[in-house]
Amino acid sequence: xxxxxxxxxxxxxxxxxxxxxxxxxxxxxxxxxxxxxxxxxxxxxxxxxxxxxxxxxxxxxxxxxxxxxxxxxxxxxxxxxxxxxxxxxxxxxxxxxxxxxxxxxxxxxxxxxxxxxxxxxxxxxxxxxxxxxxxxxxxxxxxxxxxxxxxxxxxxxxxxxxxxxxxxxxxxxxxxxxxxxxxxxxxxxxxxxxxxxxxxxxxxxxxxxxxxxxxxxxxxxxxxxxxxxxxxxxxxxxxxxxxxxxxxxxxxxxxxxxxxxxxxxxxxxxxxxxxxxxxxxxxxxxxxxxxxxxxxxxxxxxxxxxxxxxxxxxxxxxxxxxxxxxxxxxxxxxxxxxxxxxxxxxxxxxxxxxxxxxxxxxxxxxxxxxxxxxxxxxxxxxxxxxxxxxxxxxxxxxxxxxxxxxxxxxxxxxxxxxxxxxxxxxxxxxxxxxxxxxxxxxxxxxxxxxxxxxxxxxxxxxxxxxxxxxxxxxxxxxxxxxxxxxxxxxxxxxxxxxxxxxxxxxxxx
Numbered sequence: 001x002x003x004x005x006x007x008x009x010x011x012x013x014x015x016x017x018x019x020x021x022x023x024x025x026x027x028x029x030x031x032x033x034x035x036x037x038x039x040x041x042x043x044x045x046x047x048x049x050x051x052x053x054x055x056x057x058x059x060x061x062x063x064x065x066x067x068x069x070x071x072x073x074x075x076x077x078x079x080x081x082x083x084x085x086x087x088x089x090x091x092x093x094x095x096x097x098x099x100x101x102x103x104x105x106x107x108x109x110x111x112x113x114x115x116x117x118x119x120x121x122x123x124x125x126x127x128x129x130x131x132x133x134x135x136x137x138x139x140x141x142x143x144x145x146x147x148x149x150x151x152x153x154x155x156x157x158x159x160x161x162x163x164x165x166x167x168x169x170x171x172x173x174x175x176x177x178x179x180x181x182x183x184x185x186x187x188x189x190x191x192x193x194x195x196x197x198x199x200x201x202x203x204x205x206x207x208x209x210x211x212x213x214x215x216x217x218x219x220x221x222x223x224x225x226x227x228x229x230x231x232x233x234x235x236x237x238x239x240x241x242x243x244x245x246x247x248x249x250x251x252x253x254x255x256x257x258x259x260x261x262x263x264x265x266x267x268x269x270x271x272x273x274x275x276x277x278x279x280x281x282x283x284x285x286x287x288x289x290x291x292x293x294x295x296x297x298x299x300x301x302x303x304x305x306x307x308x309x310x311x312x313x314x315x316x317x318x319x320x321x322x323x324x325x326x327x328x329x330x331x332x333x334x335x336x337x338x339x340x341x342x343x344x345x346x347x348x349x350x351x352x353x354x355x356x357x358x359x360x361x362x363x364x365x366x367x368x369x370x371x372x373x374x375x376x377x378x379x380x381x382x383x384x385x386x387x388x389x390x391x392x393x394x395x396x397x398x399x400x401x402x403x404x405x406x407x408x409x410x411x412x413x414x415x416x417x418x419x420x421x422x423x424x425x426x427x428x429x430x431x432x433x434x435x436x437x438x439x440x441x442x443x444x445x446x447x448x449x450x451x452x453x454x455x456x457x458x459x460x461x462x463x464x465x466x467x468x469x470x471x472x473x474x475x476x477x478x479x480x481x482x483x484x485x486x487x488x489x490x491x492x493x494x495x496x497x498x499x500x501x502x503x504x505x506x507x508x509x
Contacts, residue, residue, distance in 0.1 A: 038119040040332050041495040045125070045156040048487070050478045052154075054079040056092045057455070060101025063108065065444045067428040070105060070461060078451040081477030086447060097479070104471060105459050108431040108443050109133025109158075109452035112409045114256060114303045114395025117144055117160075120332045122495060123398075123405040124157045125488040130406030131467065133452035133475045134442060136161040136395070136434065138210055138235070138256065145205050151476075158475060159452070161207045161438050163235055167197065168212035169219035185212040191222035198226040207438065211236030211252060213260070224251030233437075235303075238264055248294045254301040254437065257397070258385065259309045261291060261302075262377040274366045277373040284377055288384035296390045301437050303395035304429070306415040308403050309378040313371040315352040315402055317364075323347065323507045327404045329493050333500045335399060343401075346502065351401045382419040392421075393437060394430040413464045423464045451477040 055078040061070040077084040077096065092098060111134040117123055124147070127135055137144050140162035151157035168185035188194040201209055209227055211220065211234055220239050227234045228251060235254035238247055244264050247255075255261070265284050266273055273280050295302065314322040323346065328336065331345070338344025343351040354367050385392060394416065396408035409430065416426050435443025442450040453474040458466035473480040480488075 038334070040120045040122065040334055040499040042120070043122055043125060043488070043491040043495050045121075048156055048480075048484055050156065050480060050484070051097065052081070052478045054084075054096045055099060055451075055474065055477070055479060056090075056096035057099045057101045057106060058092070060099075060104055060106045060455075061459070062086065062106045062445050063427065063461075065432070065446050067424045067432060069424075070459065076106060076445065076453075078453075078474065078477055081451055083445065083447055083449050083451050086445065099455070099472070101455065103457075105456040105466075106445060107427065107454050107456060107460060108435075108445055109454050109473065109475065110409055110430045110467070111393075111434040111438075111443065112136065112396055112398060112430075113393035113434040113437075114138050114305055115398040115405065116400060117147070118332065118335065118399055119143070120334075121147065121157075122492045123332065124151075125492055126330055126404070126406035127158045128156070128406075128473055128475060128480060129470075129485045129488045130409065131454040131470045131473055132158055132406055132409055133454070133473065134159040134161065134435070134438075134440070135398075136163065136438065138163050139165050140206060140210075141165070142204070154476075154478075156478075159440070159442070159450075161440070162205075163208040163210040164201050164206045166210050166212035166236060167194075167223060168214045169194070169216045170214055185214070188219060188223075191218055194219045194222040195226040198223055198230055198232065202230045202232050206232070208233040208235050208254075210256075211239065213237035213239050215239040215241065217241050217246075220250060220252075227251075240264070240267060244268070244291060244294075248298045248300065252300070254303060254393075255295075256303050256395070257305045257309070258302060258381050259305065259374075259378055262374070262381050265291075265377070265381075273373055274370040277369055280373060281376060281380065284380050288381050289388065291381070292384040292388035292390050295385070296388050299391065301391045301393060301433075302385060303393045304382065304412060304416060305395050305397045306378055306382055306419060307408065307411045308397045308400060310375050310415055311402050312352055313368070313375055315350060316354040316371055317368060319347045319350055319353050322402065324509050326402060327407045328504055328507050329496065330407070330489065331404050331496070332399070333496050333502075336504065337500070337502050345401050346504070346507070379419055382416070386416075386419060386421050386425070391433060391437075392416075392425075392429045393434040394426065410465075410468050413467055417464050423461050426464055427460060427467075 057076045059073055061072050062074045064071055075090040076086050110132045112132050113136045115135045116139050117137050135158050144162045148160040148162055151160055166185035168187045170187050171189055188197050224234050234252045236256050238260040269280050269283055336345045338349050343349050394412050396412050397403050398405040398408050413426050431443040442452045451474050455472040457469040457471050460466045
């Protein structure tokens with residue numbers, strides 16, 4: 001074979017390899033898009049003829065700005081997306097649409113401080129239908145920045161706060177592949193690159209930077225320090241390289257999950273948790289108060305996500321029963337079904353399900369002990385945080401396995417109640433507190449604040465389950481009555497049904 005022939009064969013092989021790579025990348029991207037819901041049929045929101053005319057709500061009980069009590073027989077005027085006036089005996093002109101609030105309760109719109117929007121805008125309707133008028137996206141992308149802009153320009157949507165994807169400091173080629181195709185953490189391995197990334201995120205318009213638990217001390221410090229200089233908040237996981245003792249003064253302003261604390265205590269605990277669960281729980285009980293006091297002292301905000309942690313043992317060992325208790329029909333089909341690259345929510349293909357239960361009884365028993373202890377630990381830590389008035393925001397981790405957008409926040413309220421939080425504090429954690437952390441002009445029923453409100457048929461201060469008795473939602477001054485909210489739910493359910501590849505009827509009760 002002459003030199004020219006060899007060159008031709010090398011070129012052919014090179015082109016074949018390039019073609020295989022391109023086809024593989026297209027296939028990977030297609031699978032990811034399917035899983036994240038990009039192929040799910042979207043609801044046409046233009047059918048909702050939503051009024052933004054001035055609104056007057058008469059004779060209504062209004063939640064006080066500190067969420068402690070209902071103020072009776074008030075009139076609330078709303079105009080141009082703002083709360084214009086709150087008082088008794090206001091003269092109402094003809095320009096206002098009048099709502100009779102007799103026997104009803106007006107509270108601020110709910111804020112879910114920890115969600116994952118993925119690729120389907122249908123989720124935005126689920127939030128509104130459940131009274132959630134503001135969400136904090138915790139794996140943000142340029143797509144979510146565009147959705148935020150659309151919401152600001154009047155789209156049918158809750159307000160959207162967008163944090164970046166997780167930021168880490170790991171090295172390696174595989175990490176780069178995961179960054180490109182799987183929305184895995186963006187990794188920066190030098191302080192210079194990390195600081196530059198912070199400035200880039202700020203310029204792109206992100207509201208906060210999400211930190212991964214794998215960050216080294218040096219990169220964590222570089223990011224939090226530069227973020228402070230750039231006036232952008234930091235949130236996310238608790239880095240194992242830092243640990244609790246150094247975390248308090250690390251400069252990170254929010255911790256994404258209570259379970260980040262308990263996972264760290266498990267690392268510090270010298271025993272094996274499934275061998276000595278009672279001793280570990282005693283250890284946690286002895287240390288939970290000091291942890292809470294230090295978090296409080298350093299003004300660190302903690303997003304709760306208690307309900308999903310409580311669901312782990314159920315999803316792992318009682319999945320068939322668990323799956324019937326959630327609003328599966330409203331969940332994006334791509335997430336439920338999974339793909340060849342990612343697990344879904346259903347039995348046999350669930351990300352949390354413990355398949356070893358059937359294979360190895362000895363291993364499964366250890367696993368059961370561990371996960372039941374894990375859930376108990378979350379409750380112990382949550383109680384300590386509540387006891388010491390740590391700044392808690394109600395967050396759900398919506399769209400992780402088993403957590404249905406919108407509906408999940410009401411589940412979270414009930415979990416917080418079981419941990420000893422008062423109804424007043426729960427409402428505060430889902431309105432005032434997250435709004436203040438996000439530096440947003442919402443979360444209170446107060447003159448000059450954004451008109452993000454929920455009208456309830458029952459008093460939530462008497463029973464936290466009454467947050468579900470939604471009569472009307474007002475999002476950025478736009479009126480959504482019960483008929484519109486029901487229509488949103490119905491259309492999402494129908495769009496999901498038409499987009500399904502797997503029938504879920506047997507899981508719907």
